[in-house]
Every structure is written in structure tokens, then in C-alpha cells.
Amino acid sequence: MRNCPVSLVGAALLLSACASVPATPAEDVTAIVGVTVIDPSSSAPPASGQTILMSRGVIRGVGPPSAITIPIGARRIDARGKFAIPGLWDAHVHFMNTGVSALPVLVANGVTSVREMGGYVDSTRAWQSRMKAGTLVGPRIFTAGPILENPLYLQRVVERSTRDPRIAVRVLPYRLRVGDSVEARRAIDSLVRLRVDFVKIRTSGNPAAFYAILREAKKAGLRVAGHQPGVSLRAALDSGQTDLEHAIFPPLNSIPAATRDSVYRKFAHNHAWYTPTLSVSRTVMLSGDSAARAIFSPDAVRLDERRAYASAWLLEWWRMQVDERIRDTLPMSATQMESAYQSSASDVRRLHELGVEILAGTDAGSVLVYPGFALHEELRLLVEDAGLSPRAALWSATIGPARFARLENQLGTIVPAKAADIVLLDADPLADIRNTRRIWAVVQGGRFFSRADLDALLRQVRLDVAH
16 A cells, blocks of 8 residues: 555546555545644644545545545545544443443544443444444444453442442443452453453452463453552553553652652553543542532533433433442542542653553543543643643544554554544644544544534434433
């Protein structure tokens, strides 16, 4: 592909001189013209006045008009004054919490791919089949399948279910018990049979079980993402944990700066990722009563339009979580919460300075973390609170997660031969990261959704969840 000419001639079209790219009828070609293309993986200034040529879900050419020949009969999209960024990823979602209604909402917010951090494989596969058939709009799903948990956590779920039977029904079906090395091997074998894309550890029973998970995952060629491990973070990273989820480092004042830096550098040395999910760190600062008012009060939809897209399935989960917050007799004070958040933002800033790869994830499905919408809030927090540049924040939601998924040759940048996943914006996100919210159109796998199309998707979701 790299040696093929960018210029396209006539209806035969699309690099037809290249044996690997068949000729495409002109009517199957879409050309986005006059657009400014932003590459988050490059420090070069954005290229203005570009043409992006797409067919069969793939980008076939990108360049100035003089380098791209658009065939007669191709669909032209006038994007003068618009800015093109790669399709966005949310690197931490939970569809077992959100339900299927979240899928079109994500696409309407420019999120064309996600990492599903643990959930029901059966429903995920069914949705993927429907999306492939064109009967459901939703993002590409890169899934961990069932979450690995220690026996004590699962026992506590059962105990909590005596108070609320919904807890076991909502939690246990997508969890795998790992209490020792034998169960670790069985769990990874099970995940391999399910054809998952990576492994997610939430809790580990003991060091032997944890190390066995990492060892078996490595044999299977699966990367491992997890919460704070049950061993030292240095040991976990050296043993194969490739991604740490959530802003869960100890407070800044509890560890000497030099010691903290040595842990940060271990991430960089081992090429490990960090997914801080700052958005959920913000929402957990609300008390149970405040969260209940924001979600369930009669004015909830009027006060926050996003509430209209929350399904009954998601609201049931939120009700369970809010009720637990209300029952919590030892909540952190607002001052403690704010201090913890600022410490987490400082962690992200320092990790980034040391070259650690940050991924933008939201924990969509957690209380008040609205699928799709929350990704833009995460980008804002990464810039305004954690000090990343807008370009670095975009990297964390485009080429970064594509690289974690080993899909950087297919996704993450707007270049020939990659999937046609593109978000067209009304304003420059490098000037203000909040401009990622100003979506003019979305292209996923070559399918073009105008602003009117996206609004129609959102209207349909509102109607569906209202019934």
C-alpha cells in the first residue's frame, strides 16, 4: 500500500494499479474535501485543505486536491472549515452496566471503538454480529470478557445479596473465581476459549494466584489490565501486568517523591499503560444523597440532558450503587475527596512527563458516568487538571488504545489503508480540547453519519429508554 500512488483516475479508481486493492465503483467512494486533518501521533502542524478518500470502509487516500483524483460519481462531503480527528476510543467501559442503548450514544459522541473492561461475552458477540449486519449502530468492541476476582470478593457479593438480591444477579454472571494457581490456569484457558482480546483482573486472592494469571496470560499472548494488584506495583509490572486501571495511587504526601518517581519510571521502562479514569474519580466525590438527586429527582433530565439517554438497566445499577453510598457510614469528607483527586491528577501529569502512555477511559456505566458524553469530559480533565496538551489527550483516545489493542496498523490515525474511522469537528481541538464535543459528523468503518443522522440516533435512544 505504501508504494501505491495516491492519485486516483476515473471510475476504475482507488489505487487500482495495486494488486491488493480491487477497483471500486465510483458510487461506493466518499470524498471529504477541504478538511484540516489532525494527527495526534505527530507534532507536525495540522494539514489544511485536505481531501480524504474512502471506500469499502477503508481510507484510500489523504492529501491536497492536487494529489487526489476524485472519480465522477463519488459522494463529496464539503468539509471546508472543519477539523478531522481519528475516531475516538473510550478505553474503559462496562456494557454489563450500561446495556445496549449505550452503543449508538457512543458513536453519536464520536467514540468509534471501546475497550470493554469485563462483561457478558454472549451479549457482546450478539451485538458485534448485529453491527456487522448493519442492524445496530455501535463502536468496535475490544473485550476482556469475564472479570477475574478473588474468592473473598465473590463471597462478599453473595453476602450483600441477602440485603438486595439484585446484586448477585447483576455481578456474579461475568466474574471468574481465581483463588490459586490451578484456578488461574483454568480461568485463562476459559478466556482463550471465549476468544477474548485481553485479560482484566479486578481483585487477586494471593500473590501465587496473581503471578499465575500473568504467567498463563503471557503464554496465551494476552495482555493484562488490572486494578491495583495484590502485590507491589513494581513486581506486578515486572511480571507482566501491562495496564493499571483507575487513579488509585496512594496520596502524594504518603510516599517520598523519589520513591514515587521510581514507580512511575517502572511503567515507562516496561512500556506499560495507565488508564486513570479521572471522570469517575470526580463522580465518586458526590455523596449518595447528591447522586440520588442528580439521577432520580423529577428535574434530573431538565438539569442534565444526558440523563435522558440512561436506560432502565443502567438506572437500576445506579440505584444499587447510590443506595450503597447512602448506607456508607464512613464516607470521605469533601476536603479528603478533593485532595485525593488532585493527587491523582498530579500522578497523571508526572507519569506523562516521564513518557508513560496514558489511555483515556471513563468507567462508563459507573454512577453518573454517561456513556459517550463522559469521554469528552475525560479529555477535558486530562488537559485542564492533569496538564496534558490537547494533542497528548487526543493521543490517549486514538492511537494509544489502538496500540494497546495491537490495532495501530488499522486504527488510530487518518492515513491510507487504515479503517475509515473519523470524527469531523466544527472547531480545532488543539486550540481547545472542549471542541471535541462540537461534532459535525462521524465516519465509522466508512459509514458517514451527518449531524442530522447523529441527532436521529440520539432521538431514537431517548424514545427507546423512555419506554
